[in-house]
Amino acid sequence: QVQLVETGGGSVQAGGSLTLSCVASGYTYPTYCMGWFRQAPGKGREGVATVDSAGYTRYGDSVKGRFTISRDDATNTLYLRMNSLKPEDSAMYYCAAQEATGCLVVAGTTLPDPAAMDYWGKGTLATISS
16 A cells, blocks of 8 residues: 655744655655645645656746755655745645656646646645744
């Protein structure tokens, strides 16, 4: 059974940093596309960043240059380093996996649609105050 467990959320002031972690188990982790998504209150779930099995990364426009996604295949752990945080980054952050070596996206988009991800963690909350 695939399990994704996120940790690392918390409350910080604008301009601060957080590092989220996601430990994966129950499948061949290195061969999957992995990603971070977020959902703010009253809004839909949106892609933040993805990394495929070859280490190729993609980012949403709103986080490009501030967030860094990485994966440690030796420990089956996915990370999201978030710098220069803004109040609008406040959300529940979810780790997700797609059963594909390369992250599958719709033509013209950068990140997978949330509906295209196969497995999800329960999320970790990040709150950024102004």
